[in-house]
Amino acid sequence: MVVVLMVASFSRQWTAQLVHEPLAEALPEASPAPARVAQAVGVGASSTSVGTAGGGDSAVEPPAPPGAAENTPSPGASPQGSDGYRRSLRRSVAAEAVLGVVVLAITTLLTGTQPSRAAVETAAATAEAQAPTARMVMVPFDTGIPNGNGKVQITFAPGRVGDNTVEAVVYGADGGLMSIPELRLTLTHRAQQLGPLDAKLVDRQGYFAADRLRIPLSGAWTMNVTVRLTDVDQVTVAKDVTIRPTPA
Structure with a gap:
């Protein structure tokens, strides 16, 4: 818009020049008025020296100064600068029109574009909505006895800072559910x-669960999972789990 206003100021100047040009042409140049000159008429005077035979004063125009005819403007003549002013005015008006179209196009584009901060917030909200609502970790174990190996599937919901529910399911070597007498789980934040x-965890007849586990910090937590198969056969396995921060 600043550029458009600058070009418009030039157009205004060219328009003012074109308005002033006809005014200058309309003003006539001053021409010398004829003067009456008294001449004596006597006997023997030549008849060609007097304007009339009756004698008396006669009006005689003085000769025009040299170059007067050249200085007199001819009717209908236009200054050479007028055409230049018109060309400049046409160019400036065309530039105004082009710049105006560009400004309108940019304004339309910006009107339909979401602000950057809102776009970032929308993207974050979308990513948050698409993020899983639980964190699941598979922990393999092996107690060293026949059929003493398998996996523990531990699920944290929602897997964020704050209160979480924990569910643990034990799978045997054949991939089926496995019943064990005890399963313990502790978490440690090494960095802090x-x-x-x-x-x-409490045995819920087929799986182990905790209704409330408060996790105070986000980041990597080390899980220590103790799987006890018999009174003397047990193993403790460490596995990291990432806890996400609470959304703002």
Whole structure:
């Protein structure tokens, strides 16, 4: 818009020049008025020296100064600058029109474009909505006895800072559900030297669960999973799990 206004100021100047040009042409140049000159008429005077035979004063125009005819403007003549002013005015008006179209196009584009901050917030909200609502970790174990190996599937919901529910399911070597007498789970945040936090899992007849486990910090937590198959056969396995921060 600043550029458009600058071009418009030039157009205004060219228009003013064209308006002033006809005014200059309309002003006539001053021409010398004829003067009456008295001449004596006597006897023997030549008849060609007097304007009339009756004698008396006669009006005689003085000769025009040299170059007067050249200085007199001819009718209908136009200054050479008028055409230049018109060409400049046409160019400036055309530039105004082009710049106006560009400004309208940019304005239309910006009107339909979402602000950057809102776009970032929308993208974050979309990613948050698409993020999983639970964190699941598979922990393999091997107690060293026949049929003493398998996997523990541990699920944190929602897997964020704050209160979480924990569910653990034990799978045997054949991939089927496995019943064990005890399963313990603790979490330690090594970077902050926090823990261990005991999940206090409870046997729910087929799986182990904790209704409330408060996790105070986000980041990598080390899980220590203790699987006990018999009174003397058990193993503790460590596995990291990432806890996400609470959304703002």
